[in-house]
Amino acid sequence: MLINFVLFALVFSSCSPKNKIEIQDLDFKIPEEWSFPIHSSSMPDEDSIGSLLPNDKRRDWWSYFNNPNLDTFLASVKNQSPDLRTLIQNEKISLNNARIIGGNIFPSVSASINSSESVQNLSAFGFADSFFQPADGDTTNQATSANDVIISFENKTYGLGINYQWEIDVLGRLLNERRAAKTDYEAVRHDLSYLGFSILVRSAILYFQGVEAAAQVALSEESYESLIEIRDLVKERYEKGLRSSLDYRLSETSVSTAILENESRKNQLSFINRQLQIILGKYPSGHFIKEDRLPDYLPPVPKIIPAVILTNRPDINSLLLKVEANGYRIAQAKRNLFPGLFLSGSVGTSTKKYEDILDENFGVWNLGLSVSAPLFNGNRLRSNLKIQEALFEKSKEDLKKGLLQAFSDVEQLLYIDQSLVRQIKAIKFAEEQSKDAYSLSKERYDKGVTTLESVLNSQRQYNLIRSQNLVLNRQSIENRLNLFLALGGSHNLNSDKK
DSSP: OHHHHHHHHHHHHTOOOOOOOOGGGSSSOOOSSOSSOOOOOOOTTHHHHOOOOTTOSSSOGGGGGOOHHHHHHHHHHHHHOHHHHHHHHHHHHHHHHHHHHHGGGSOEEEEEEEEEEEEEEGGGGTOOGGGGSOTTOOOTTHHHHHHHOOOEEEEEEEEEEEEEEEEEOSSSHHHHHHHHHHHHHHHHHHHHHHHHHHHHHHHHHHHHHHHHHHHHHHHHHHHHHHHHHHHHHHHHHHHTTSSOHHHHHHHHHHHHHHHHHHHHHHHHHHHHHHHHHHHTTOOOOSOOOOOOOOOSSOOOOOOOOGGGHHHHOHHHHHHHHHHHHHHHHHHHHHHTTSOEEEEEEEEEEEESSGGGTTOGGGEEEEEEEEEEOOOOSTTHHHHHHHHHHHHHHHHHHHHHHHHHHHHHHHHHHHHHHHHHHHHHHHHHHHHHHHHHHHHHHHHHHHTTSSOHHHHHHHHHHHHHHHHHHHHHHHHHHHHHHHHHHHHOOOOOOOOOOO
């Protein structure tokens, strides 16, 4: 019967469901190209760069900004960031959880050494009092003798043993549990890898936000100096009676407004500096950014087809692996409905003398083999099977949703990329015109042709356009970095598997 059971198990275990899913199994078609083309930057050496992906081994993606400060910052993020160190520990936790679950397929063996000592008396066994009396029938002081005479004995036992338990996985239940745990770990590892890459990208984005904030501070200080110059000129002419008090008060108001704006810009820079220092695990003193010029060129992006996103994005690979893991759990749940084969026993020694504990002549052992089959469990096992089947279908829908969201992210970022190109071109032209308008208004004011209000308005518009230009350039960098993230990238956590 045991042989027939094993043969049945081998045939049954070979009939495994399809765990992996192919893209063609999903009910949508992937286009052959993106709706919007990938914009090529005007980087002079772009043609010699070739294709670039965020996880390209030839060159780090951030090196294309040609910014040593950024290189140093991101290198420090990789080595010092508490967020990345947390990811490393999470990966270790996931790995060892998978090992715990997968270890059920192996026998459980434990060793023990024991020593026991006991003292017993026969009064607890209900013997008659006459059992203890003398044979000559002398009954003198019989009650006292019965209470005084207690027979007791001492017992000492020493033992050394090895105990083992093992579920013989002839049906493959534990094997599928082990496969599911391993696949879950691979999925978590992909998620953590993508999260690690995301931390680097977000750190770079925050760094350029800091550079833009520093540039905005410099711009506001320049505006303040310009307004001070205008105010001093108006004040001098006002004191000579050449200008009205209205011009003087307008100039003073503009200076005060410039102070407010400058302080607001400094507060923003201080906040970003502290966030950057927190990322590095350093004390947030508020002093970090040392430059105020955004890069002139953007790193190039490879002209890839949409389907490549399936292999480049670790989070998509994670969704694929989760479908596979749920397939293994369905196989495990089906095998839970069938009998299990269990082996248990122990081997060792048992002796009354401690020095004989290693003597094989005092050896003892026992071996047990049992078959356990579920008969009635309130339909829990079949309900669990239905849950696993539902989770499998749910993971397929999660995969589909994740793919659609990934494609949407890339398409939207490509659309924004094209829009930013047009906006930057327009803002540069507007900056040139507003600069000329400001210079012309000052010249005409000196000649008494126009009012001070016209000068202040043209100066305000010129600075506003310059500020918007900084914002658009920073958004262009941020959009390009987000595009890297959407196209796929990973960060090697470099965690040891110990």
